[in-house]
Amino acid sequence: xxxxxxxxxxxxxxxxxxxxxxxxxxxxxxxxxxxxxxxxxxxxxxxxxxxxxxxxxxxxxxxxxxxxxxxxxxxxxxxxxxxxxxxxxxxxxxxxxxxxxxxxxxxxxxxxxxxxxxxxxxxxxxxxxxxxxxxxxxxxxxxxxxx
Numbered sequence: 001x002x003x004x005x006x007x008x009x010x011x012x013x014x015x016x017x018x019x020x021x022x023x024x025x026x027x028x029x030x031x032x033x034x035x036x037x038x039x040x041x042x043x044x045x046x047x048x049x050x051x052x053x054x055x056x057x058x059x060x061x062x063x064x065x066x067x068x069x070x071x072x073x074x075x076x077x078x079x080x081x082x083x084x085x086x087x088x089x090x091x092x093x094x095x096x097x098x099x100x101x102x103x104x105x106x107x108x109x110x111x112x113x114x115x116x117x118x119x120x121x122x123x124x125x126x127x128x129x130x131x132x133x134x135x136x137x138x139x140x141x142x143x144x145x146x147x
């Protein structure tokens with residue numbers, strides 16, 4: 001009986017030894033991959049000044065010229081309209097002038113910037129900013145009061 005028991009143990013051992021052992025490969029270490037994030041640069045566009053033309057309710061008017069003869073003022077008005085501007089003739093002031101405005105703004109600095117930009121063109125070299133109240137006008141940084 002001992003012999004049978006020994007044979008069984010040997011047979012079991014041989015059977016187990018003959019089985020293929022599945023070898024699992026060792027785990028691959030995970031590499032840390034550093035992802036460099038590019039700094040996100042948002043382009044902030046300069047606010048574009050849209051030429052809205054002249055709004056009679058604005059406080060500052062960019063005046064390109066003044067005329068004593070209304071027909072000439074309105075003739076120039078039509079000429080500038082054909083060039084794509086949205087001008088307006090401001091009616092006669094106490095000195096008898098009809099002022100031709102190409103643009104208007106509620107903000108003085110915007111009006112001054114627009115006037116300075118127009119002055120770069122020889123055609124608009126005499127451009128100034130007129131304030132609605134008090135008929136103060138600006139020319140090259142100085143205020144003059146119209147009487």
